[in-house]
């Protein structure tokens with residue numbers, strides 16, 4: 001099936017600059033994309049303004065766990081799976097209904113995948129291309145319970161041919177860079193001309 005979707009790793013909900021750009025982008029549904037927001041929960045940061053902003057989003061929602069700190073995504077100790085379970089419970093306990101999960105720094109392990117599946121979330125923690133930094137899970141394409149990313153912004157802008165399934169991902173921080181932000185809109189426009197656009201929630205169903 002030919003289809004295109006997009007998701008954003010949202011790390012700076014409380015940063016007014018990043019949030020303003022992100023909320024405008026998502027509300028505008030660029031080129032028909034209802035971009036999924038994969039959110040990093042507060043980590044020692046105030047919860048009320050975070051919740052107010054996330055509740056205002058009208059897009060598919062997912063959890064984006066940063067294990068070590070807001071600026072250090074991958075785990076450096078502890079029990080990574082337990083943290084994911086805790087964060088899913090925290091989101092649900094505050095009335096939010098995440099349907100997706102993507103591990104920070106593309107980290108995953110078997111125990112994390114069990115928690116994600118057990119919580120009924122669709123896993124996005126994989127790519128169909130090798131990451132420049134390495135260390136991620138590379139898969140050939142979507143599978144039951146798994147919707148991998150296929151393109152960065154740069155890859156999408158340069159792509160002459162597209163696979164049947166296209167999943168562009170980016171970070172809210174990309175929006176702080178005017179050139180990257182413009183490239184994202186170009187990429188979404190070009191993909192939207194060539195593939196039917198659906199939200200992740202429709203692909204997961």
Ligand SMILES: [Zn+2]
Pocket residue numbers: 009011064066073104105
């Ligand atoms: Zn992240």
